[in-house]
Amino acid sequence: MRKEPLPPRIKKLSTPVPIDRKKPEAGVYRYVLEYAAKDEDGGEWKRQRRYFTSWNAAEAACREMKQRARIAGEGALGIKPGDAEDLAKMRELLADIETEPLAAVREWVEAKRLLQSCGDNVIDVTREWAEQKKRELESKTVEEASELFLKAKEADGARPRYLSDLQQCMRLFSEAFAGKKVAALTPKDIADWIGSLPVGPVRRRNIRVMLGVFLNHAARMGWCSKGIIEDVPAPRVKPAKTETFTPDESCALLEAASRIAPALVPYLTLGLFCGLRTAELDRLDWQHVNDKKVRIEADVAKTASRRVVPIPENAAAWIAPYHRKSGPVRPPNARRFLGKVLAASGVKWKPNAMRHSFASYSLAATNDAPRVSLELGHMSPALVFRHYRALVSQEDAHRYFSIRPPAASSNVIPIAAGRR
Template identity: 25%
Template sequence: MNHGKECWQINIPALYSPKKKRERLIFDTKSKADAKSRQLKAAAQKFGSNLPTLSHDLHAQVVKVIRKLEPHGIRLEEAVDGYLERVQQLESSITYSELVDAVVKHKRDRGKREKYVGDVRQKGRRFLPFFGDKKICDISTLEIDEAVSNLEIAPSSKRVYRRYLRLIFNQALEWQMLDKNPVPPNKKEITERKEPSIFTPEQVQTLLHGATDELLPYYVLAVFCGIRPTEITRLSWDKVHFEEKVIRVGSSQSKTKLPRLVKINETAFAWLKKFKGKSGKIIPDSFRAKFDQNRKDTGLFSAWSSDVLRHTCATYHATLHEEYEKTAYLLGHDVATLKRYYFQPVLKTVADKFWKLRPKN
């Protein structure tokens, strides 16, 4: 009876239920119940007729597995398919060490600059002691976090290594070797950042007056024109147009591979004009040793920091022109990067003194 009405019910064991759990079906007429009962019996007989093809031990294993899966709502077929997919993934996967080598080769084959390729190799190989021989499909986010945490470097450097690690796994994702990247992106952190180091006008004067003709163009292009050190090493004198007072940094010289024209301002021109008519590379092959020695001779070696000449140029240029967009274009950056990493507030009188620096003769 169901709420005072006559009804018929059928109890279905979990073994014969499509839902793989016990079911109770309710019917309002006996004919409907009988029809469903005959259908279920036929299915049970068909199921039973297949059992003789299984050994007793195998049948016992099947029943045992089904019972293990029941609490999780997983069908036997789903479990088998998932397992086979996992086996296939393992068989087709490669080790982390092999992935690093493949990514490095891929970057080089695509024409990436050797410095960038070297950075990918160096940063990627730093994690070989942690999971070099492990299949990439088995490397978890937890392992990534532990490996980065165990690097004995500054927190800011750890963020750089994590970024390169994510780049390497992104390539595996692009090659369809993984379903997802185990390296999450760096969390945005608002931290107190030190002001960029710059030279005073007096320090720049000491540097320039103490430089030989081999070193002077490098200093001038960096501190007065804001050209990147790596870009200067790729430039030749035919890119310096003295008549138009511009320097063409082509795509093959530019770090961003975007060409740009850099204006030779009056201060830079005053120091560069004696080199008009020169040819070949601006920076000689023997530059590095002489560069280091010159910094020691001028007493600026200890005060030298990464990109200090570009920071100096950016600071005094932005202070003089009071247009961040103009300075950002000069540096080949955006305004946000300029303000965050390159600019240090200085007095206008100090900037004026910087731009009035001239050779002795």
């Protein structure tokens, strides 16, 4: 390799070189043109050779080469001092990465062309790509991240049922992406996996939510970029019909329970007339219940936020005979007792119907969505309006909150008094 260009020159070969050794009739090369040239990336000067059969052909090629050099030299004379300074700065900047200016410019132009249709900036895209590669190198595998995530949730005091759901979800996810780094996961990977599961849309939606919790945790730990789950489309779930118990059905349930399973009466009463969630009823202790209100502590509430729910007068009458200082409100064998009560009452059980009934009748009776929302533990009154508005009449709401134990049936509390 040469630092300075070699002037073109013609030499006669001492020994002619066959053009094609397999075809002697093709003739021989007798002259060689030696010159200096750079490769396409504009690196250092390198000696090059071209072979010719005659002096005239070699001389013509040499003249053409010198002519091109002369034209290039004249062009170089037109370079402004500022351009020369820029070239010197370019060489200085490129010295650390051992790249010639021409090669660097070619790479930049090609990258610019590729990104031109996207409207992206070369630097931004390169930086994002480099950060992604760095994350992949520093990232955990899905199995490693999943194990650490579950340990963190357990340490945070996640409830056993929620933790069990997370464990099942992460086990399936880890098996599907075994050995893959979390940072290498794409929204398409996750969406395709969720779509392949042999489960219904509600379960798919719940799995997406749990994976969102996992990926957000991974992003906080620096194992992947933020917001991956936002680009995973949520499965479409057909809105479930909001089912309620009629006043007659509610009365039949409580009367049957008082005859067959008295210990179940407070459980049903607080669900029907206070709107507590099933999970909240299952964890509720009598020490948080009096004749005026129910106090839902953070460790009982679904949203881990405490709230106070007033007890209507008719509900207080139902639970008064069974009130205790402490202990679980949910009796042992509650599921078995409930089956007997349903059979005796002739009422068909409807999922979440106790809570839906309270919300629907309470909204119809008071027309106060913020108040009902607060008692339900919802974040927004809009949710109450969307799900419970105009499901029942005011007359049925009056009957509903007037349901009392048989012994007190003659003393019916008007709806206004019962809900204020």
